[in-house]
Amino acid sequence: MTRHRRLADAAVLAVVLGCVMTAVAGCADAGEHVAGRSGAGSPTPTAACPAVPGVELPPDCAPYDPDDAMAANDGYRERMPLSDEAVAANRELLPEVVVALDALRSDGAVTPESVVATLRDAGLTDVQTRGDADDLLFGALGVAGGCFYGEISAQTVQIEVGGLILDGGCLPAQ
Numbered sequence: 001m002t003r004h005r006r007l008a009d010a011a012v013l014a015v016v017l018g019c020v021m022t023a024v025a026g027c028a029d030a031g032e033h034v035a036g037r038s039g040a041g042s043p044t045p046t047a048a049c050p051a052v053p054g055v056e057l058p059p060d061c062a063p064y065d066p067d068d069a070m071a072a073n074d075g076y077r078e079r080m081p082l083s084d085e086a087v088a089a090n091r092e093l094l095p096e097v098v099v100a101l102d103a104l105r106s107d108g109a110v111t112p113e114s115v116v117a118t119l120r121d122a123g124l125t126d127v128q129t130r131g132d133a134d135d136l137l138f139g140a141l142g143v144a145g146g147c148f149y150g151e152i153s154a155q156t157v158q159i160e161v162g163g164l165i166l167d168g169g170c171l172p173a174q
Helices: 003-034 066-073 084-107 112-121
Strands: 047-050 061-064 125-132 135-141 147-152 157-162
Touching: 061 066, 084 112, 084 147, 084 157, 112 125, 112 135
Parallel strands: 047 061
Antiparallel strands: 125 135, 135 147, 147 157
């Protein structure tokens, strides 16, 4: 073994031993604290507990609001704001897109492929679809940014203009 190799091995061993000693010391301190042998501070929360009005939580719980947590959990579905200029530019194209999609609907020609082709022909890009002819969701990037998104079926065409979803794209994940 070369001298450099022995030095490198020794350095690695020193780092590992230092980490082990730090971990052991940390465990000893935690054990003393939990057992009440240490008079310093209050216990560190080890679990998240839903805050319930009128109920005192144990000291090892970090309280949280379950309603806020659920709202934050669905935050990825929210749409980003779109500038007034982009909304106006996309709305100029909206009647043409509605007429083209309504023609597909009235002809009974609604398929994922026909909706993609129709939206691309209107100048929209990155077209996404989900579903089938009975209930087809679609989303596409608008000419001025943002999204055209909606639903088409044998009975109706619904379409809106808005920003991208925070998670990316024009259709929310399922």
